[in-house]
Amino acid sequence: MQMVIDILSWVLLVAGGVFMVISAFGVNRMPDVYARLHAASVADTLGAGLLIAGMMLQAGPTLVTAKLVMILAILFFSSPVAGHALARAALVAGVRPHVDHPEESGEACGPEFNVEAIPHETVREDVKLIPSLGGRRPASRKAAAEPKTAKPKTSKPTRTAAKPARKPAKKG
Amino acid sequence: MFVAATLAILVSLVLLVVRALKGPTVFDRLVAANSIGTAAILLLAVVGFLTGRPEFLDIGITYALLNLIGTLAVLKYFRFGDLAHSGGEEPED
């Protein structure tokens, strides 16, 4: 019986370790933030899940197993929250998703998606001002903010409208 | 068997630190930081088993919560530009 448990936890631990390395490798190799998030989620689900399952088999029905279950539960709830918030904040800050054929996905995906330093002002353009300050936005900032917030909404109609008359892709 | 898992986690830590140092945007670094937090929790648990004293897993629970708080604090800053924002009024996008 002990033998079976040992073999099982060997398999689980090694598989979990492999998934951890795959995830870290993906975070290094993927082209942009959104794809890297996708790679990073492997570690939070499969990597952590398999490793903790392997350790739970070794610990047996003790307090240690209960703690491991707690860690797993917190990870399962917190990592989607963090991932969702990350992707959303990146989109709001203006990081464009990297796509193979930018002309097919409309204006939403410009060719430039690397923003090294996101300065204060570009971030705050998308922020609604607190009403106690009057909710007034300076004219120059509003003008800069307008096209950015309007982009996702207009991108869909233009894409469907442009589809029949689409220019041939450069890459072919 | 815990040695193998420890080595795997260390390798992934090294790779993630490389991404955290390279990452062109702040968000790349945050992805790496979040994953490093997860890897640190798992390393803590595995090392506990490796040394035969798996009682310190409570700290792993604390790490998981702190990891979430740290990530969300940075993201809230980007989203609202202010940590004191109540988050009640969502900016339209």
Added chain:
Amino acid sequence: METFINMVLLTLLAVITIGVVRLRNLFAVIILGGIYSFLMASVLIVLDAVDVAMTEASVGAGISTVLMLTVLYMTRVEEAKPVHSPMLPLFVAGVTGAVLVYGTWGLPAFGLADTPLNNHVGMTYMDLSIPDTGIPNVVTSVLASYRGFDTLGETTVVFTAGIGVLLLLRRGVSVARLRRKQQEEESKS
């Protein structure tokens, strides 16, 4: 194995420190600081200093990230280029580091029996901890039982500080925002 883990983690810490020094974007520096704290806490866990690891993680990765971000809100994201040449600070830091390393040569070897650390009151605590308090961890018994009132005072101070930070963060209108608004109105008129 533990030595190997520590070597890898400490190498990563050194690499991150170099990255922090070289980066000019302060957001990235804050995030790297959080990573540094997590790795440092892992080193402390491997060294069996669990309470220190707990403090390092909660202070380094938790509260200081939040406080740094609050500070960043009032300053700029990009670090300014230094005006003076870094030679003098580098020299001072190098000399201090050399003196500290020289000082470690005077320390007794790890776990030596005839050091003051192991001859003074330390052993008394080791002997009396279990019969007196029944707590298996000696550090915990000293902190929570022998020095209980001291720890209670510390906790009170930390709790008060936490309430103060909460009150400061909960202001509806931040000072920086008001100041920026004032500047904008001044520049308009």
